[in-house]
Amino acid sequence: MTQNRGIGTFLPVMNGKQQLQALQADFGDMPVGEVFSILQFLNESEFFSRLSPISLLVKISDVAQIPVDLDTRLPVARVTLCVPEMHVSDKDVQLRLKHFSSLGVTVLLDDFNASYEPAWEGARNLGVDCHAAIPVQVKPWLGRLHTGMHLAKNLSSATLQEQAVEAGFKWLAGDYAFNPPASNKAADASARTRLLKLLGLVARDAESRELEELFKQDTTLSFMLFKLVSSAAFAQTVRVSSFGQAINLLGRRQLQRWLQLLLYARQHDNGGGLNPLMPRAAFRASLMEAICHKQGGNKDQLDCAFMVGMFSLLDKLFGNPLAEVLQPLNLHTDVLDALLHKSGQLGKCLDLVERADRAHAGFDMTLLGEIGLKPDEYYDCVISAYAWVNQVCQDM
Known part of the structure; x- marks a missing residue:
């Protein structure tokens, strides 16, 4: 019997070449116990085997609620616990983090302030909010802890993404792909x-x-x-x-x-790497197809769903209104309505898909019911979609 599981979103974490390295799970304000119940379900659903060697980043505010026997529940080598720096000054918390590190879990000191010594001397990996800028004071720490997997999160533009790579961040996350440089228009x-x-x-x-x-x-x-x-x-x-x-x-x-x-x-020069829009478009296309498959779609319907997801970012790619970009393609009315107005079943699916790799705060649970998708089916579709993204990043 399918449980009424809570829903999380999964933000892609890329390297400097825009290859998928990890997924940043966002469960909002869900209790820690429920979060780890979902993680165990994902493990049983072959999340880690289907997405090898992708890591899973999980933000945890209450370290005391993490199961002590985590290594018996999850493949700990693939799990990164993101613990806000403000929560690690307590000695008991530090002892628990040391315990998890000894099990093989990667611990990332999240929301790192960088104005002073890290609150936990065991910190080797840092997470920094880079929404507005790359904090100048963080660069010396990246050099000092140069072997760490440091995360620049909430990157909001292509310019900030490039600056993060130059600063020494290994992991990149945020909506920068949706804000490409103006040079894209001159493709x-x-x-x-x-x-x-x-x-x-x-x-x-x-x-x-x-x-x-x-x-x-x-x-x-x-x-x-x-x-x-x-x-x-x-x-x-x-x-x-x-x-x-x-x-x-x-x-x-x-x-x-x-x-x-x-x-x-073909539309972006990213220093030998992929266009950041490509993995995001690939995710949308594959997730649309996976949802359509759950709904019993035939071959033509699967292709149609895939196309809607893939073409949904062409306006960002070419820097022109989507209606203008799509005009020469002579697409079916249902496809155009989904892309331009998010109407019809395809439109509702696209609305859900566009939220699945963004912050949890923007996720609309009612969309699952409207398209007839159960929580367990949603997770299976997300896993399938990211497995294809991972393959695309390796092949292109």
């Missing part, structure tokens, strides 16, 4: 045109010859195609020798999805 217009034309050709099931001609016009696009079919995700044992062979090996459905992803890949 390669010819590359965008080719990608949109390719998507149109795939949608109408054009002959491979037509697809090949467009691929041949773009060296980078050709490279990405061959890299994709050679990746571990497809485990191809055949050496690819032609564009037609690569397209056939990949298949039209997968080709369409990866072309959608490449819209994001």
Whole structure:
């Protein structure tokens, strides 16, 4: 029987190359005991095995409520306890943290002030609120504790994200992906045109010859195609020798999805890393598809849900209104209504999806009931979505 579990959101934590490193669980003001009950459920649901080697960051204000036998309940090597600095001055709290560290749990001193010595001498990993700026006083501590996995959280812009990397933070979290630099608007217009034309050709099931001609016009696009079919995700044992062979090996459905992803890949120069929007779009697309699957959707409905999630960030990508960006794609009315007005079942699903990787305060529990999704099903969908994001980050 499905329990009426509380719901948490999971914020992606990336490295400087915008590869998924961890998930920051946000359960709002949920009691610590209930939080660890959910974490045990997630472990039983193969959260950690399906998302290997991703870490899980959990903010804990009351250390006394953490189960002493945590190592028997969770794979502690994959868990990071984020404990606010203001709560670690007590000697009993410090003894408990030392105990958890001895079990193999990573402890992160959260909301680090940096104006004075850390309140706990065992601190090796720091979490800093960087919403407004990167605090100048934190940089010496990052250098002193250079082996730690330091988290810059609440990063609100691409500029702050770049500054955080330069300062020495290893983990990056926040809404910076949704506030890209103005240079995104000056993206390669010819590359965008080719990608949109390719998507149109795939949608109408054009002959491979037509697809090949467009691929041949773009060296980078050709490279990405061959890299994709050679990746571990497809485990191809055949050496690819032609564009037609690569397209056939990949298949039209997968080709369409990866072309959608490449819209994001080609629009940003991130120092050799991924466009920060790509993993966020991939999460939305995969979560939309997973929810549709739970609802019993057929193949066409699954593809439609995936597309809605993937295209929902094109306005951020191109710096233009979404209606304007979508105009040349000739999308179905249901898709347009979901993207532009969040109407219909697809629109409600998109509303939920857009909240699932943000702060818990913005999550609307009523949406689960409106789309007929149970808490356990929600968690399973989130796990599936992040598993695909993890794969995308490795393959692209």
